[in-house]
Amino acid sequence: MQKKISTEPYKGVRDFYPRDLAIREYIFKVWSQTVEQFGYERYDASVFEPAELYRSKTSEEIVNEQTYTFIDRGDREVTLRPEMTPTVARMVAGKKRDLVMPLRWYSIPNLFRYERPQRGRLREHWQLNCDLFGSDDTASDVEMVCLADQLLKNFGLTSGEFIIRINDRKEMTEFYASIGLTDPATINILTRLIDRKTKLPLDDFKSELGNIVPEKAEAVLEIINAPDKENEVTKALDRLGLKNVILDRSLARGFDYYTGMVFEIFSSNTELKRALLGGGRYDNLTGxxxxxxxxxxxxxxxxxxxxxxxxxxxxxxxxxxxxKLMIIPTDSKLNLDALALARAWHECGIATAVDYRPKALGKRLQDADKRRIPYVMVFGTDEVVKAEYTVKNLTSGESQTGSFEILKNRLVEETEGRQDGLYL
Amino acid sequence: MQKKISTEPYKGVRDFYPRDLAIREYIFKVWSQTVEQFGYERYDASVFEPAELYRSKTSEEIVNEQTYTFIDRGDREVTLRPEMTPTVARMVAGKKRDLVMPLRWYSIPNLFRYERPQRGRLREHWQLNCDLFGSDDTASDVEMVCLADQLLKNFGLTSGEFIIRINDRKEMTEFYASIGLTDPATINILTRLIDRKTKLPLDDFKSELGNIVPEKAEAVLEIINAPDKENEVTKALDRLGLKNVILDRSLARGFDYYTGMVFEIFSSNTELKRALLGGGRYDNLTGxxxxxxxxxxxxxxxxxxxxxxxxxxxxxxxxxxxxKLMIIPTDSKLNLDALALARAWHECGIATAVDYRPKALGKRLQDADKRRIPYVMVFGTDEVVKAEYTVKNLTSGESQTGSFEILKNRLVEETEGRQDGLYL
Known part of the structure; x- marks a missing residue:
């Protein structure tokens, strides 16, 4: 006998059994419907990208140690996409001449990162990506935050349940200039450190800060801890009715390509520490x-x-x-008749399956109930001869007997009227 | 200046710009809706699978040369799934005790194969996978063919446009036994050769056949060229109204795991040589x-x-x-007002975007038309002051002026009534 192999998935990834997948599809559906209301169009690409796409914008260390990168047999270096932004930049640059601006594009890619799996960080996850290209107006920054806000509301969250943090890279550059900090490389390193601020003990943060800007550490702390004020974006959001917005000078965002507004949204439940989403403005993504x-x-x-x-x-x-309906023939000889009946139900728009198993009727009824199938139709030779069937509602226990025509009208009406849950 | 990098995707894969993606989503939607009518539930898994999943069922050569397989930094051998069947077998085996049979499961995975890209064969493609587990009855074989047939019909194909070929591995085993061929390994090799029959010149096929079964080549040819007959499955399909079905003894299917009925569907247009779909019955997938x-x-x-x-x-x-609607403010100063108006349209269920660009009005109208956006709403300070706006139908050229309330009622009615194409 052969040694049996494990049924576990690969480390750090998930299997999606029907219930898990239904939840994932629900999330994707709310994402799609919301962003399409704002006029966004969906795109996608392959999970494979040339590795060079990540080499110039991300540090070597990240490409080599945190991505799945390998050499294919044609000697090409391939990376499984760790984020979608370089891909969308490549696609926009590739058809720049045919594309009519402004572009509102979204995608729901699976992304890959090679790191130790931990809560909230898996090796493969899905991400909604939204971009508005070809507009530098503040209104497009404001739109992006409104869209993010609407997404969370469409999942049933109230504005009290999440906080929108806003900052602006240009404004930060001006603050830094005011204390004599103007070297872009230093500001980049500083921004990356500030991005890790909440993950570090305060003393470590201060000591690292002292290493980067030895004589200006206090001045930098003063800037990032400045009390709430407002800027153009937060004023506009307030006018549009968003009250859960704060201007947070300590909000950095890790990516180098941001050049203007940056924002992140957090749950008001402080136990959930990771941002629910984040983004910002970039001046030249296709460079x-x-x-x-x-x-x-x-x-x-x-x-x-x-x-x-x-x-x-x-x-x-x-x-x-x-x-919605399970047909259970009393005798396996009637299995093909059951299939013919199921085909008739399909034509009426009632999702119908047949339990062909040669098991006891009671067991099959029990199984249908266990699966929470709302209706069953049990039938034997008598029913076929008389062309009269019975449909039972497993929730209410009620039964209805009659011709297929009568049952059809009843069931179509009932299933349109009410549903015991959400069918996607 | 930095050297620019290519905007081409990785070799053998596709970029999906919004139009391409819309077509892919249309295909996925017809797939999902059809199979869900038959009571199938969707599942999924990661693209990563332990390589051992493929080693025992597929030849070493295929795993090493035709899949993307690599060693991760934890020394695990990982394969990007080349087919879904081993994954679904793993998942079913993993929760066998909790799952209530019969299971009707489907998935729409992206699959990967490492081979020279050619027409109809890409390195990444998507595939609908349907399985009915836990029933050995012929009716489940028949259901599977009905489902495949219905799928093609739901794409608008008539039964004259495709041909369903059926065969049966058990029946073939009996035929082979009748001419004294009983060694399973020889029958496997023979089946794989027959699977390649249409791809080989007839002489090559015959000579390979002669090598495998030196004294029985003629008898095998007679069996696989036998004129159409019927078996239990084709009889049942005929009874259910499927007339484009033939029993084809030369239909082999490449995979070893089939043990009963096998089937493939081809376009009647003989220029499209590849099967549109194929499948069959297996006795023990979770072994x-x-x-x-x-x-x-x-x-x-x-x-x-x-x-x-x-x-x-x-x-x-x-x-x-x-x-459906593009708002074009005449002056960039009105961009935030335009966004506020767009938010009002979103609440009415009208997908609305704003063109914030500081371009000439004529250019922006032209761009909206080029993108075939059905309605535009142009407005300036006058309109804001009067709270009276104009919506223009770009297809008919008609305009309507009035309060937001009036325009809203009109547009909701119009867009519900008719559409210039299919919004998914």
Whole structure:
């Protein structure tokens, strides 16, 4: 006998059994419907990208140690995409001449990172990516925050349940200039350190800060701890009715490509520490590919933190999968008749399956109930001869007997009227 | 200045710009809706699988040379899934005790193969996978073929446009036994050769056949060229109204795991040589993982051949993406007012975007028209002061002026009533 192999998935990734997948599809559906209301169009690409796409914008260390990168047999260096921004920049640059601005694009890619799996950080996860290209107006920054806000509201969250933090890289550059800090490389290193601020003990943070800007550490601390004020974006958001917005000078965002507004949204439940989403404005995302600059603003929102939040706040709806009606023939000889009947139900728009197993009727009824299938239709030779059938509602226990025509009208009406859960 | 990098995707994979993605989503939607009518539930898994999953069922050569397999930094051998069947077998075996049979499961995975890209064969493609587990009854084989047939019909194909070929591994084993061929290994090699029959020159086929079964080549040829007859499955399909079915003794299917019925569907257009879909019955798919056998029947249907067929037969619907209404403020100072108006349209269910660019009005109108956005709303300070706006239908050229309330009622009515294409 052969040694049996494990049924576990690869380390750090998930299997999606029908219930898990239904939840993932629910998330994707809310994402799609919301962003399409704002006029966004969906794109996608392959999970494979040339590794050079990440080499110039990300540090060597990240490409080599935190991504899945390998050499293919054609000697090409391939990376499984760790983020979507370089891909969308490549695609926009590739068809710049045919594309009509402004572009509102979104995607729901699976992304890969090679790191030790931990809560909220998996090796494969899905992310909503939204970008608005070809507009430098503040209104597009404001739109992006409104869209993010609407997404969370469409998952049933109220504005009290999350906080929108805003900052601005240009304004930070001005603050730094005012204390004599103007070297872009130093500011980059400083920004990356500030991005890690909440993850470090305060003393470590201060000592690292002292290493980067030895004589200006206090001045920098004063800037990033400045009390709330307002800027153009927060004023506009206030006018549009968003009250859960704060201007936070300590908000940095890790990526180098941001050049203007940056924002992150957090759950008000401080136990959920990771941002639910984050994004910002970039001046020239396509510089790697061409000299024609394309500016824009965008954000990404992962499925893992969101799912954590929806589960912990009880916001996930009850989602149903599977047939509405299960046909159970009393005798296996009637299995083909059962299939013919199922075909008739399909034509009426009632999702129908047949239990062909030669098991006791009671066992099969029990199984249908266990799966929470709302209706069953049991039939034997008598029913076929008389062309009269019985449909039972497993929730209410009620039964209805009659011709297929009568049952059809009843069931179509009932299933349109009410549903015991959300069918996607 | 930095050297610019290419905007081409990785070799053998596709970029999906919004129009391409809309077509892919249309295909996925027809797939999902059809199979869900039959009571199938969707599952998924990661693209990563332990390589050992493929080692025992596929030849070493295929794993090493035709898949993307690499060693990760934890010394695990990982494969990017080349097919979904081993994954679903792993998942079913992993939760065998909790799962209520019969299971009707489907998935739409992206699959990877490392081979020279050619027409209809890409390095990454998507595939609908359907399986019915836990029933050995012929009716489940028949259901699977009905489902495949319904899928093609739901893409607008008529039964004259495709041919369903059926065969049966058990029946073939009996034929072979009748001519004294009983060694399973020889029958496996023979079956794989017959699977390649149409791809080989007839003489090469005959000579290879002679090598495998030196004294029985003629008898085997007689069996596989036998004129159409019927078996239990084709009789049942005929009874259910499927007339484009033939019993084809030369139909082999490449995979070793089939043990009963096998089937493939081809376009009637003989220029499209690849099968549109194929599948069959297996007795024990979970043997790798456990001693409890799980039998079933299933098929896979790729997106590439299907898209080829739909394009060549003109069956693809016109699919629209993007907003229904574009707001164009005459002055950039009104951009935030435009966003506030867009938010009001979102609340009415009208997908709306704003063109914030400081370009001439005429240029922006032209761009909206080029993108085939059905409605535009141009407004300046006068309109804001009077709270009276104009919405223009770019298709008919008609304009309507009035309060937001009046325009809203009109537009909601119009866009519900007719659409210039299919919004998914």
């Amino acid at each position: 790697l590919f061409s000299d024609e600059p394309v500016s824009g603003v965008g954000f990404g929102m992962g499925d893992v933190s969101l799912l954590d939040l929806l589960e912990s706040t009880g916001k996930l709806p009850q989602i149903k999968t599977g047939p | 790798l993982f456990s001693d409890e056998p799980v039998s079933g029947v299933g098929f896979g249907m790729g997106d590439v051949s299907l898209l080829d067929l739909l394009e060549s037969t003109g069956k693809l619907p016109q699919i629209k993406t993007g907003p």
